[in-house]
Amino acid sequence: MLNRLVLPLLIGSLLVGCGGGSSSSEPAQENASINVNNNITVVEKASVTIAASASPADGVFNWQVISGPALEGFPQQASEVTITAPDVKTDSVIMLQVDYRAPNDKTASDTITINVTSENQLPIPAITQTAPDVLPAKYPDTVKLSAATSSDPDTNGAVVSYQWQQLAGPTLSLSDLTQSEISFVHPLLLQTQTARFSLTVKDDEGGEASTEFSMTLAATNTPVLAEAGDEQTVTEFDVVTLDASKSVSVSGSYTCLWSQQGSNLPVVINDVASCTTTFIAPNVDSTAEVSFKVIIKDPLNLSEDDSVKVTITPKALGLRNDSGLDSCFSNTSVITCNDSTFVNQDGDVGRDSVASLIDKTGTGRIGFDFTKLNQFADELPDSETVFTCVRDNVTGLIWEVKETNTGTVPNTSIRDGKNHYTWYLSADGSAQDGSIIGPANSTCPSNVNCGIQSLIDDVNASNFCGGSNWRLPTYLELLGIIDFGHSDGKQLLDPIFFPNIPSAALLNHQYYWTTQTSVDGRSLTQAFILDMQTGNDLAYPKKNTAYVRLVRTP
Template structure:
């Protein structure tokens, strides 16, 4: 108890000539909040204050500690219910006493409140599967129905422990639920789990649940693994390690059932393999594994291995079908000049390729109409071309009977400055050529930069797509047929007709989408010259031709 007293003394001095002196001092006020107490949470206790002189007013307030109902309050004696606390706490209360003559004094009392935590209740329920459970069922036990008896309590932690039964694999033992697979069993077996829960005040409680796991009809389950699709010459792995037996160990024996005969690395291992044979067409091999446990019981399973010919890549070859020495054509089998283009890659097996369309050597193009529907190989009117090697769809230009700007938008003779943008804005170094004017290089009324043409083609849903773009260096390079060296153009006139005249710009430069980074500026981009296959870092302010491309399905 701490006493805080404030006394007000009023002295009145009365003096009279020839009279005697007298004084009258009022009594100093005091208050006592009573003795400190120790109580249990949620129990009733009484606080009593005494004040002097009598007749004054008592008022109470909480100074510190847990919130308490009914405060502030008045009265010399109060009965209070101790608040519910999570841990032992101190509640400090102050009483103020005001006397009739206006004096104000205070005192404090300490109430030590002891937490009286009630232990939680652990409850286990089986939520899956529908009973009875069988081999390979996922069994789930839940502790969600566990609860804290305290009104404002909660369960903070769950801990699971397997006390008895077959060995199991469990992902987590500290969640509300625990799940495990019903194992392969030779006899019915019991399994016991214990759940321990802890509440938010540290109270701990546990419970146990025992389940019966049923035996399985087949005590061996052979598993040869998933069917596979591989490419010729691949290393193929046969894996029966996931086969299940009730004994501690197992043995495996592989044999080939069908298909081209291969040599297994070890037929008596659960994991073995072989190199896929050379095939010209899709082939299928079948293998069987027999699994035996230590009691001599067996079970078997099969797996299918589909083997496909090795793909020759997703880029075009050079188009060269002949081999040369330093001065003349030679036999490609010559050891003096090995590994020439005509002797390796797609072009070397062009006669064996199963093409979807047509094209010189390994080139494989299909003509498409304005809706991107396939046309016969001999079609003379078509809007775009699909490269069946890369999957890209290319723009086919319209013929041009005049020079820009007196041309149609897709005329082959139109040429553009390098001006492109992306999601973040205009790309560095872009230069927008002048719009349709006397000396313009295209008929666009926006500008004669590449982006104006890209936007115009996409807006027309040309050839069934709105994702047309300027090709990358590698994409454009894939159209060049080096076997046409010495001709006016290195592009196939059969699939890319209506090409511009070399005399128009002095060569056949076509823009790529890639800026040439020379370390000092971003003012140049790469072009590929379709008249001689040379590449060049070209000023973006210059004009060049363009052939748009798109990827199907985007």
């Protein structure tokens, strides 16, 4: 109930004086006066009545707030007013002024100070469990406790801060303890335990109140949970990580032991006793799957296992050879490949970067893979030193191996490495554009001419190395057998598979013809050559001569 305080009305009196020996025809005017009681103190939201006395009577009163919080219903016109002290956050002062106008238009004013005392009501803390949806909670549910229903009973009050604290129970990883909601993951427990929490809330006037909340954390049926990680799809030669670090045990610690399961694709695990370990995805010809099992054991000798499947796909190495470069460089020196500053170098990618992991049909430096063949195109051992042609196991092409020391040009054998030819090719009996016939018995032993086609015809007629489809290689085919990492300074072909290369006798270069005509917009008189000494290419006049290495498909 609101308190009412009635102030007594004080009546002022006015005295009218008369002169002793004189008289006036007009009566004297009475001055106006008003009086309000002394200052008062009132509690917020309480009611109080204030009265004013004035003279002469029957005038008009006018009350107004001149400072402090606003009062509902003001200004008012009455000799007596009732006010309800406002709801304030802190002690406040209101000053009221009352003005009085007498019937004779004389005026007077007075003021009163009202001290309003703040009376804060403490907030009401409340805790509600809002997750999980299905109760009771169990491992590994996320548990949420909310203080959102906490309240401040003051009409214009509000809860402004929260402080949580765990008082008892197992160690929990709690979220921010100063928010209206906290959460944690239900732990793995060997025995049922009780977790107890306290919540302290503060309102906007500094009032604090606390409450407590208890909940049961259930024991688990499986005291060790093994987690081998997610299934993966990787590419052969990738470094693959096996990760069991998300496993848990009631003791909080455990050991790991990895093993490969039921696969004829052998894998070498780097450290079988490490919870996070790696292996190199093996070489595969087609997509394959391997499975791994991890056994998780805790100090209580409790254990569980889990398995994970890894799918391995072939690496897209393509049907072309790499460059033969397996080194990487900074601006000034050789560095380790896969450097984060100098990225995507030749040595970082392609067949050469995984050469040590590739299963080869034959042998060869870095990513190259060659097989030696005899005159019938039968395979020979890698150690054989006498062979007639070479099969590139990457591209499938078969390459001519030259003879040497058969004489002096033009008194040499047909396939002597020293023979050189003008660019002359024909198709269906017609010479290709720009072809130039070289004179017979000039730079080759042919009695017909020393154009490339004469060599092709002679070799095919002999069914050389089991085939009669020998031809001049394309630019990319010839480029594919150049090993730019071969650094003897004499040639860029591996002499183990391509012996008998002539010395750089043609303009101090080892020029070899390709089928690629150079189209410069004016003529078709040049074709591209590749220099087996430097690796450079050049548009070269077809009338000039260059060496030839023939190729065929199986």
